[in-house]
Amino acid sequence: MYSISNLQNNFYHSLFGKIKAEEKKPAYVTCSAYAQNPIKSPSFTAAQPPLALRTALVSKEEKEKYTAILNSLGKSEKKSIELLLKNGRLLNTNSNDKTSTLDNLHKILTMPRADGLDTAKVLKETIAILADPFIITQQFGDIPEKDVKKILELGNKNSKPTSLIKKDGPETAQSAVLDANLINVEHSGSCVAASIEFNLATQMPAEFARFAEGLSSKKIAVEKNIQIKNLANNSLDAVWLLNAFEVPYKMDDFNSAKLTLAPDKNAIIRAQIQNSNKDNLERSLVDVLMQSTFMNVGSQQSYNSLTDSRSGKFNQNDKGLIEFEKTFTESVVEDKNKISVTYQIVDDNAKLTGYETDFKTIKKHITDSLAMGENVIIGYTQTDASNTIINGHEITIVGAKEGKDGKLTFTCNDTDDNNPKSIEYSEDYLIPKIHHAGLPQAVVEKDVEIVDNWVEGINAYKNAKKEVATKSA
Numbered sequence: 001m002y003s004i005s006n007l008q009n010n011f012y013h014s015l016f017g018k019i020k021a022e023e024k025k026p027a028y029v030t031c032s033a034y035a036q037n038p039i040k041s042p043s044f045t046a047a048q049p050p051l052a053l054r055t056a057l058v059s060k061e062e063k064e065k066y067t068a069i070l071n072s073l074g075k076s077e078k079k080s081i082e083l084l085l086k087n088g089r090l091l092n093t094n095s096n097d098k099t100s101t102l103d104n105l106h107k108i109l110t111m112p113r114a115d116g117l118d119t120a121k122v123l124k125e126t127i128a129i130l131a132d133p134f135i136i137t138q139q140f141g142d143i144p145e146k147d148v149k150k151i152l153e154l155g156n157k158n159s160k161p162t163s164l165i166k167k168d169g170p171e172t173a174q175s176a177v178l179d180a181n182l183i184n185v186e187h188s189g190s191c192v193a194a195s196i197e198f199n200l201a202t203q204m205p206a207e208f209a210r211f212a213e214g215l216s217s218k219k220i221a222v223e224k225n226i227q228i229k230n231l232a233n234n235s236l237d238a239v240w241l242l243n244a245f246e247v248p249y250k251m252d253d254f255n256s257a258k259l260t261l262a263p264d265k266n267a268i269i270r271a272q273i274q275n276s277n278k279d280n281l282e283r284s285l286v287d288v289l290m291q292s293t294f295m296n297v298g299s300q301q302s303y304n305s306l307t308d309s310r311s312g313k314f315n316q317n318d319k320g321l322i323e324f325e326k327t328f329t330e331s332v333v334e335d336k337n338k339i340s341v342t343y344q345i346v347d348d349n350a351k352l353t354g355y356e357t358d359f360k361t362i363k364k365h366i367t368d369s370l371a372m373g374e375n376v377i378i379g380y381t382q383t384d385a386s387n388t389i390i391n392g393h394e395i396t397i398v399g400a401k402e403g404k405d406g407k408l409t410f411t412c413n414d415t416d417d418n419n420p421k422s423i424e425y426s427e428d429y430l431i432p433k434i435h436h437a438g439l440p441q442a443v444v445e446k447d448v449e450i451v452d453n454w455v456e457g458i459n460a461y462k463n464a465k466k467e468v469a470t471k472s473a
Contacts (some may be wrong), residue, residue: 003051004037005311015359016149017178020313028197031128032113034462052423053088054088054091054092055085055086055087055088055091055454057085057091058219059219062091062102063105065102065103065105066081066085066090066102068106068109068110069081069102069105069109069123070111070118072123073123073124073127074124077123077124077127077128080127080128080130080131080132081105081127084127084130084131084205087403088360089101089130089205090102090105090205092204092205092206092207094204094205094206094207095204095206095207095209095210095225096207096210096223096225096335097210097225097263099206099210100139100206101130101206101208101209103206103214103462104206104209104212104213105123105127105160105209106210107124107213108122108123108212108213108216109123111213111243111403112217113216113217113218114216114217114218114220114268114271115268115274116268116272116333117216117271117272117285118273118274118275121275122212122216122285122286122387125284125285125286126208126209126212126213126286128284129201129208129212129284129287130208130209130419131206132420133201133413134198134413134420134421134422135420136194136197136198136201136287136413136415137194137195137281137282137283137415137416137418137420138190138191138193138283138287138291138415138416139188139281139282139283139416139418140185140186140188140270140282140283140308141273141274141277141278141279141282141283141412142184142277142279143183143184143273143277144273144277147175147273148183149220151183151269151273151306152178152179152180154266154269155178155183155200155266155269155304155306156178157445158264158265158266158469161371176306179304182306182307182309183307185308188308188416189309189319189320190291190295190308190309190320191293191320191393191394191395191415192288192294192295192298192320192321192325192326192329192377193290193291193293193294193295193298193321193329194291194394194415194416195377195395195396195415196294196326196329196333196377196412197287197290197291197415198373198396198413199330199334199375199377199396199417200290200333200381202230202290202375202398203334203374203375203398204334204372205353210222210383211261211290211293212286212289212290214287215262215263215286215289215290215293216271216285217287220262220263220267220268220289221260221261221262222260222261222262222293223258223259223260224258224259224260224261224333224335225256225257225258225259225262225335226256226257226259226331226332227255227256227335228255228256228257228452229255229337230331230335230336230337231328231337232332233245235254235255238257239251239394241328242257242259244300244313245297245298245300245325245328246300247259247297247301247332248260248262254334259332261297261332262287262293262295262296263289263292263293263295263296263303264292264296264301264303264304266304266305266361267288267289267292267293267296267305269305269306270288270292270305270306271285271288271289272285274287274288275386280348281418283421286386287304288305292345294329294333295310295321296331297328297329297332298321298325298326298328298329299311299312299315299321299325300312300313300314303402312325321377323340323342323436324340325331326340326377326379326394326438327340327438329421330377337441338438338439339438339439339441339443339445340436340437340438340439341436341437341438341439341444341447342356342436343356343357343434343436343437344434344435344436345358346379346395346435348391349388350385350388350389351386351387351388351389352381352383352389353387354387354405355432356446357447359427359431359432360435361447362431362432362437363427364406364448365437365439365443365444366400366410366437366439367395367408368443369398369439369440369443370397370398370399370400372440372442372443375396375397375398376396376397376437376438376439376442377394377395377396377438378395378396378434378436378437378438379392379393379394379434379435379436379437380392380393380394380395380433380434380435381433382429382433392435393414393416395412395413395414396412396413397410397411397412398411398412398413398422399411407426407427407428408426408427408429409424409425409426410424410425410426410427410430411423412424412425412430412467
């Protein structure tokens with residue numbers, strides 16, 4: 001969760017990102033008007049067909065890998081991996097290279113880990129998250145006082161000149177100078193990254209394990225092959241996006257690209273701290289590496305794990321990811337064409353003035369997505385007495401149940417509530433707070449007019465530059 005009290009001039013950019021570049025609609029548009037005059041939303045899901053569920057070890061190789069992992073675990077972790085086998089998640093192969101969860105856990109066990117990371121802890125934490133993704137958190141944790149000086153030295157050594165949009169002047173290039181206050185992160189802005197991590201662990205266990213293995217390896221990176229069509233219909237537009245987000249990539253043809261996804265250089269320092277000093281309800285080292293990578297992807301490779309801050313070309317704020325960046329990151333991580341739809345109408349003073357459609361339609365979009373087997377990451381807002389938005393946060397809707405009164409109760413995951421369990425919200429409470437939601441294209445394509453994401457990127461960049469110019473005038 002993060003405040004926008006000092007960013008009142010442009011809500012869409014400072015908090016969630018601007019979705020509709022060309023138009024503003026009057027408050028409380030009816031459902032019929034909404035269908036006739038659709039929202040223009042960027043396209044970044046057709047759900048992948050479910051894989052056949054396997055719960056029994058068949059080959060000699062599978063049995064040997066399972067035995068090796070089992071023999072390395074404690075009593076609690078043994079129960080967890082046995083559960084993963086029984087529910088089919090251990091032999092799931094929904095990963096980018098078709099390796100199974102078991103394959104990647106075995107690689108964690110048998111291949112060298114990055115300096116300062118303990119193999120047993122990486123394996124234990126990966127299994128724990130896969131068995132119960134609700135333990136994922138965005139809470140940074142404290143830095144031991146005895147290590148602060150050394151960490152500041154390492155962090156300043158890793159710092160490099162970056163293009164920063166200053167709040168009180170023109171854009172300048174400068175190096176960050178760290179101090180103890182900057183690295184003592186009490187309120188994390190990584191809710192988007194933590195939600196994407198949760199979604200990956202919940203929906204694609206084999207891919208989550210593959211990420212955990214690659215990011216904790218000596219390489220501290222993971223290769224990801226993506227389909228160009230999941231970024232843009234035109235290959236050149238997709239290339240523009242990859243270049244704009246500064247993600248290292250190679251293209252062998254016009255249909256696919258191999259990306260190198262990695263956290264910032266300071267992420268390993270944070271991971272090493274959590275390797276040795278993790279307290280209850282703090283991030284695991286796996287959380288650190290995952291969230292730092294996703295923040296780095298979304299912020300155009302500008303994230304700093306020590307300060308939980310970023311620069312980058314699309315966002316004037318130094319915390320979190322705007323909606324456009326979030327949608328690009330989701331698309332890359334899941335290799336799916338994501339659609340992000342904005343529901344709330346917010347004026348330039350961050351005041352909630354109405355909704356793009358009625359609550360019944362919002363409810364249908366969410367339940368249709370859940371019926372397709374898709375979780376729904378939403379951005380919700382909190383307002384003060386004057387209906388001015390004071391906070392924004394990302395959570396994930398994972399289910400819904402109908403009560404006797406016909407109304408729904410949504411089951412959600414919140415990575416910032418210090419509660420490693422699901423939480424429930426009534427539809428009357430949650431739906432009015434939803435600013436935007438990431439949805440499968442099939443759910444919303446009749447209701448929205450799709451705007452190419454590269455166009456939205458150019459608009460976001462121009463608007464960010466315009467605001468800087470306005471402030472410096």
